[in-house]
Amino acid sequence: MAQMYDQSSEEDLEQLLAHGVTFSQEPTFSRREESVSPSIPLHGEDDDETSDFPGGSDLQGALGLFAEACQDMATSGVELGLGRHFACADFCNQAVEKAAQAVSLLRFGRRSMYDHDLRALGAAVGAPEAIQNEMAILTPFHPEAFYADTSPEEADEVISAEQASSYMMSARTVLRWARDIVLRV
DSSP states (O other), X not given: OOOOSOHHHHHHHHHHHHHOOOOSSOOEEOSSSSSOOEEOOOTTTTOOXXXXXXXXXXXXXXXXXXXXXXXXXXXXXXXXXXXOXXXXXXXXXXXXXXXXXXHHHHHHSSOOOOSSOHHHHHHHTTOOHHHHHHHHHHGGGSHHHHHHHSOTTTGGGSSOHHHHHHHHHHHHHHHHHHHHHHTOO
């Protein structure tokens, strides 16, 4: 079976998972805390007039949630390789949701409310129309919605490997958009 997705994007995500995030400045450590942990300024601290994000954003939460999105993206590739096409699409759906929610945490300091409509979530977090379109492609693969019309036994048979690969491409597009926002620290 020919793989129809961009492997360079997968390599970027694997590098992020393996090596983490590199900050432009060394983290400082606070002696006030019992455990040693990095004290990295969040967007909103020391805000100046040119800041893109108002006070109250959650950089730590955004980074953690974006890392989870990357893990889900990697898992989608494993599921595709195993022939579990619905599971692949489901993990793409989850990766996109987490990436968008990471943007929400950074921009608003909280997750955005939505009803499993990924296009609506994209609009809520300020995603461009093209990103909202990619997100909409993955909306049907939330298990609650998908299983309403398809039995679990048939799930992998109604999605082809080629379709699953295209869902991975859509998810990667959204993750690249979110990465440019979340990792821009």
